[in-house]
Amino acid sequence: xxxxxxxxxxxxxxxxxxxxxxxxxxxxxxxxxxxxxxxxxxxx
Numbered sequence: 001x002x003x004x005x006x007x008x009x010x011x012x013x014x015x016x017x018x019x020x021x022x023x024x025x026x027x028x029x030x031x032x033x034x035x036x037x038x039x040x041x042x043x044x
Contacts, residue, residue, distance in 0.1 A: 004033035014040040 004010070010033045014021030021040040028035055 002031050004028070004031040006032040008033035009036050010034065011036060012038040014038075016040055016042040 008031075010028050012021050012024045012028065012035060014024055021038045025035055025038045
C-alpha cells in the first residue's frame with residue numbers, strides 16, 4: 001500500500017548536502033503520484 005494515489009501531487013525540494021531532488025524524484029516515480037515540481041537547493 002502506498003501513501004500516494006493517482007490524485008496525489010508532489011513537490012520535491014532536495015538539499016545539496018543531504019538528499020538531492022533527483023534521488024527523491026526517482027523514488028516517487030515508482031508511485032502513481034504526479035510530480036509537479038522538483039529542485040535541489042543549497043540551504044546555508
